[in-house]
Amino acid sequence: VAFAIGIDLGGTKIRGGLIGEDGEVAAVDERATDASDPPNSVLAQIVAMVAELGRGHDVLGVGVGVPGTVDARTGTLVQAVNLPMREIPLHELIATRLDADVTVGNDGNCAALGEHRFGAAAGTTHSVTLTLGTGVGGGIVADGRLIAGARGTGAELGHIVIERDGLPCQGSCPGRGHLEAYCSGTALSARGREAGFIDAHDVLARADARDARALELLDDLSGALGAGLVTLANALAPDVFVIAGGLGDAAAHLILPTAGRILREQSLPPNGEAQLVPATLGSDAGMIGAACLVLP
Numbered sequence: 001v002a003f004a005i006g007i008d009l010g011g012t013k014i015r016g017g018l019i020g021e022d023g024e025v026a027a028v029d030e031r032a033t034d035a036s037d038p039p040n041s042v043l044a045q046i047v048a049m050v051a052e053l054g055r056g057h058d059v060l061g062v063g064v065g066v067p068g069t070v071d072a073r074t075g076t077l078v079q080a081v082n083l084p085m086r087e088i089p090l091h092e093l094i095a096t097r098l099d100a101d102v103t104v105g106n107d108g109n110c111a112a113l114g115e116h117r118f119g120a121a122a123g124t125t126h127s128v129t130l131t132l133g134t135g136v137g138g139g140i141v142a143d144g145r146l147i148a149g150a151r152g153t154g155a156e157l158g159h160i161v162i163e164r165d166g167l168p169c170q171g172s173c174p175g176r177g178h179l180e181a182y183c184s185g186t187a188l189s190a191r192g193r194e195a196g197f198i199d200a201h202d203v204l205a206r207a208d209a210r211d212a213r214a215l216e217l218l219d220d221l222s223g224a225l226g227a228g229l230v231t232l233a234n235a236l237a238p239d240v241f242v243i244a245g246g247l248g249d250a251a252a253h254l255i256l257p258t259a260g261r262i263l264r265e266q267s268l269p270p271n272g273e274a275q276l277v278p279a280t281l282g283s284d285a286g287m288i289g290a291a292c293l294v295l296p
């Protein structure tokens, strides 16, 4: 079996794995992200992790998923989310430190690739994955290949407009009314606090206990997600939509029924027939998908 190393760089932790070409996770290494001196502190962690994971194995290459916009033509991290890094020639910096083939990509795109090849969308041709977490990301895979535009910076599915002049978006995004402003864990926590809850986790727990206000908040979130799915279904007509990410994994049973109904009722036929399913790789999706950037 051939192996690749996948690294999922996040704002709070770095998760790396030795991944077989059959999707097997042969080894995992996870560390708290050292953001003391980026990018150098982070690069040192990635190098140490690759050395640890690859020891004794013939490794085809290293894929790195990063939380931000990556220009695929140059491997430059244009701007990170949750890490103070911008305009960093990440591919060059990692490749010169490692004796290996290196590919750098967006974390949501990596999760989409992982779910497409080895997760909930395995066996399909066209899949679209949405990662609902602190923010909202995702990816589009067609015939096994990521579709992300001329520079690889597209497929930012959390930043499609679902409400003109709607809520301001999160982080450094200048937009308004984007999906992320309604469907992220951050958004659910904010709405939850306004309604007297502690955070998004509290809203989910109370929704499971059939609390009416919590269910109303999740109904709003599901409606926004459904609107996003209709837009994506009509633009891309995938076989399947996969809902991934920390919030997506925790809340799938609460939000997929309503979002799926809107997808079926409001898409131009037959685009609403796309399946809507929860992710299956959990927190390994980004790491496995990063390895898929270099697996044959």
Ligand SMILES: [Zn+2]
Pocket: 158, 159, 169, 170, 173, 174, 175, 176, 178, 180
């Ligand atoms: Zn946005």
